[in-house]
Amino acid sequence: MSTVYEDLRKLLPEECVSIASGDIEVHRIDKWHAAADPEVVVFAQSTDQVAAVMRYAFENEVPVYTRGAGVGYVGGCVPVQGGIALSVAQMDQILEVNTGDGVAVVQPGVITGQLQEAAREKGWYYPPDPASLKECSIGGNIATNAGGPRCLKYGVTKQYVLGLEVVTAKGEIMRVGGRCHKNKTGFDLTTLMCGSEGMLGIVTEATLRMIPHPETRAMLGASFVDFTAAAAAVQAILDAGILPSALEITDAFTLAAARDYLGEENLPPGDAYLMVEIDGRIQSVKNELEGLKKRLEGLGALRVNEAADEAACEEIWQLRRDFSYSLKHTGLTKLNEDIVVPRSQLVELVNFARQLQQDTGIPVACFGHAGDGNIHTNLMVEDYADPVIKERADAAVDKLFTWVLEHGGAITGEHGVGLAKKPWIKQALGPVAFEMHQSLKHAMDPKGILNPGKFLD
Structure with missing residues (x-):
């Protein structure tokens, strides 16, 4: 034993x-x-x-x-x-929801959606919303600096982490940050822990920033003839001084899979789909919704579906969730790459994905967070366990990551590096930054016992 x-x-x-x-x-x-x-x-x-x-x-x-x-x-x-x-899954208690201080104090095993519900009951809001919010935990969100559709307006996890209790590699208990919304005392070790992927310490308690919950929200779902037209609409919305809470885009391959899975009659026309969510005060949202609809129609939208209440918004979000199920329904293995490009490169990214599909024979589905350039680029592989297919798929991923880095992008926006993106980390960071990562790792984990074998080894 x-x-x-x-x-x-x-x-x-x-x-x-x-x-x-x-x-x-x-x-x-x-x-x-x-x-x-x-x-x-x-x-x-x-x-x-x-x-x-x-x-x-x-x-x-x-x-x-x-x-x-x-x-x-x-x-x-x-x-x-x-x-x-x-x-740390059993460390799952919400210790405090304090609207006076605008904070929630939680253990790392708390499920993100449960924290959102607890804040909502008091009229407050914890905005980070990864797609897996009903099953992912706050500790994991901090480890990967998780994002989600609404980070366009509200930011990612690190913007909501005020303080942490961390157990170090030596077994010491360290507190960094606190419950103040402004704190410039020493180095920002709190943010350093966000995205550290379990390699610098173990979060055992988090003090998180909350904000007042928006009074209402509304959505528009707009279909376009192609991805280029939809991407142009994204920039036009932002150039008009409008900051949606979410701005999601979907390509032709994903829509085709959804039509096969859900039925042609349940999907809008066109080869691109744009989802726009806005929130705020009731009257301002109503006025903004009307103006946005006219703007999208003026930008060439084939059809614009309006969702003016909570139930109607959920119908559009359900369609977004069904895109993932539709891709799974193809029977292919989805290699979900959460790459990021500068927003001006959206069309170029999808054009590259189409060319990659043509060159490799591997279907590529693109959809995700258009507002911040975090487009989930999914390589749809027949049988990843087959060594020949795996080699071809890995070569395609290498081409994708190389193109992304050459165009000022990042190999991960939400999921982290872990094992999956380890081969590209030196290329992504550069030699000096990589060495600095190793120095920080050694300083905080001198024996290399925290999550060894991952991207710094």
Whole structure:
């Protein structure tokens, strides 16, 4: 029996430590295809327990892979060197929702959607909204600096993290930031932890900024003859001084898959679809909605669907969610690459994707967050387990990432680097920045036990 297992049984309650096959199976993988068995799974229930595990791991140089809800897309929590899979999923309490201070204090296992509901009950708003908000956790959101459709107007996770409690690699408990909305005391270690992918410390508590909830929202769904026309509409909306809360775009391949999945009659005409969400005071939203509809019609929209209330907005958002299901319905494996390009490069990106599809024979579906250039570029592969197909698909991803970097873009906007994008990290960061990452990693994790084997190794 594992020595690590026996040692941890002496440090923690019996129910917190497991080598059961079912627990090992769950904790060997996330939503990506890579998998590796941990030696032992720990279900932490408190900061003190996390600290005890880390003190043991540091002394004995045991790898530790922290895991939240396990719904990442890049193999970020996969325990590639065995060791301890440290789950914080049971640390799932909303400790405080304080409208006076405009903060919520939560443990890392809290599901994002549950926090949004708790804030909404008090008339307040926690804006970060990753597509997996009903299943992803705050700890994972912080680890990847998660975004979502509404980050165009409201920003990504790091804009809402005021303070953190962090357990270091040595098992010390550190507090950074606080509950003040302005704080310039020392280096910004709070933001440093956002997007650190479990490699610099373990978040055990987060103090998050809330804002008053918008009084209402409304949406428009506009179809266009092609992607170029829809992308032009995106820029025209912003140039007109309008800042939507969300601005989503969809290409022809995705619409074709949706027509096959949902039925031709349930989809709008055209080869591109634009979703525009606005929010604010009731009267201002009403006026803005009318003006936006006229503007989109003037920009050549084939059809504009108006959603003036909550139920109608949800119908349009459901269509957006159905795009993913439609791609899955094709029977192909979706390699979901969350690349980002400058907004002026949207049309060029989709033109490149069409050429990549022609050159490789691999269908490419593009849809996502047009307002900030974060377009999910999905390579639709027949059988990724087939070595020949995998080699062809990996070569296509390499071409995509190379093009994106050459055009001033980024290889990930939301999902993180993890294992999936590790081969391109030096190219993406550059040699000096990569070396600086390694220096920071060594300073905060001198024995390299936090999430080893990922993009800095």
